[in-house]
Amino acid sequence: MTSSRLSERLAGQRRRGDSGSKWIRVAMAVLATIGVIDTGSITLKKWGVLASLSCNSQGFFGCNGCEKVLSSDWGSLFGQPLSLFGFLAYSAMLLMAVLPLVIPGEARHNLAQPSWWGMVLLSTGMTVFSAVLLGVMAFAIRDCCPFCILSAALSTGLLVLSLFGGEWEDRGQLVFRGLITALLVGVIGLGWAASVGQPAVETGRGVPPPVRAESTEATIALAEQLTDQGARMYSAYWCPHCHEQKELFGKQAADKLTVIECAPDGRNSQKELCDAKKIEGYPTWEINGQLDSGVKPLTKLAELIGYEGPALN
Structure with missing residues (x-):
């Protein structure tokens, strides 16, 4: 009898906790959806699906319409637009935010806390990598992209919401895992940024890429x-x-x-x-x-x- 009451009490606490964080999940789903649209549109533009036939000479806040940033050496990774990986990250965030809201029964409660861990660690990595990219734009490319700045703001917002939304019984473990993730992503990101930028330093900046096609x-x-x-x-x-x-x-x-x-x-x-x-x-x-x-x-x-x-x- 005592064991049954204890189980019911714990289940009730889980339901109240899930209900209290429901609005945070909804807010994160909205931010992640904006991120999916943002990075998805950049990716499609890079692939030429949404590309215009000309580049803007001036964009928002003095930015060159993102073309300079997207066409730079830092605009791709493994031969694919860097925004594609952002799209995948936001899609994962959206999935982790929404699934515990729509899955019925006990599976919802079993998935709740692991999804918070996934969201806080993923958003930590996204925020740190976004900071690296902002540094690249400011000091290497010397231009800005409104879509990239929006993505950095969304990543930070997702991190803040995930920190408030999860029920962290061991905050020391949260801090430890968060720091490890931030350091790992930061070191890898800085190393990637430095290695990608090296060829541009050797060939000189302000030079258009060479034309490869043969003339007739x-x-x-x-x-x-x-x-x-x-x-x-x-x-x-x-x-x-x-x-x-x-x-x-x-x-x-x-x-x-x-x-x-x-x-x-x-x-x-x-x-x-x-x-x-x-x-x-x-x-x-x-x-x-x-x-x-x-x-x-x-x-x-x-x-x-x-x-x-x-x-x-």
């Missing part, structure tokens, strides 16, 4: 005629769409184009000219005195200048 007789002829007619391409070294435009020409033809570097920290920058022309996106073509932004098919460029030469593929 037709693309070389088109580039020469564009230059002869005074056509200009306003570009930024960090803009992936500018690089895409050059790849359409190939490396030999791209060298014949008149390319104006607009990034203030780019090599041979002509930012004053870009500002005078009121360039708002990259690449922007100036042909016959008209400005037109975005990646252009070679056939479109040929049409604009009345191209005469070998057929373009």
Whole structure:
């Protein structure tokens, strides 16, 4: 009889504890959902699914619309966008926050505390790694990305909520595991950031990536005629769409184009000219005195200048 009452009392305490932290789980689910949308949209943009045809010259709070950050050496990991791993982390947070709310019966109570441990440790790692990325943006890339800043804020919010939401009987164990996780992620993150940044230091900053495609007789002829007619391409070294435009020409033809570097920290920058022309996106073509932004098919460029030469593929 005593054992039965004790079990009922413990079960009642678990139910009250779960009920008290329910709103925190809901709040964490909302933040995690925002994180999923945030990192998911960045990933799709990096993959080209949501990509525009031009890069913004100015974004929120003076940021370059995230393109410079996302196209930097630190924008990918294992050949995939870094945001993809953030998407997976937020998805895991969302799953751990929601499952104990929807699973019925005793399984809900059995899953409650392990999920709090998972959320607090995962959010600790996310927050520390976000801090590393903010440092990279501030001191290495020297630009910012509003979506990345939002992700850092969401990670911190999830950490705070998870600390308040869990019923931590042994706070010493919580502090110990949290510190170990933070130190481990911090050391790995700093090592990764330093190793990734090394090649950029050796090759110099402000330099666009090399064009790999080979030119054809037709693309070389088109580039020469564009230059002869005074056509200009306003570009930024960090803009992936500018690089895409050059790849359409190939490396030999791209060298014949008149390319104006607009990034203030780019090599041979002509930012004053870009500002005078009121360039708002990259690449922007100036042909016959008209400005037109975005990646252009070679056939479109040929049409604009009345191209005469070998057929373009």
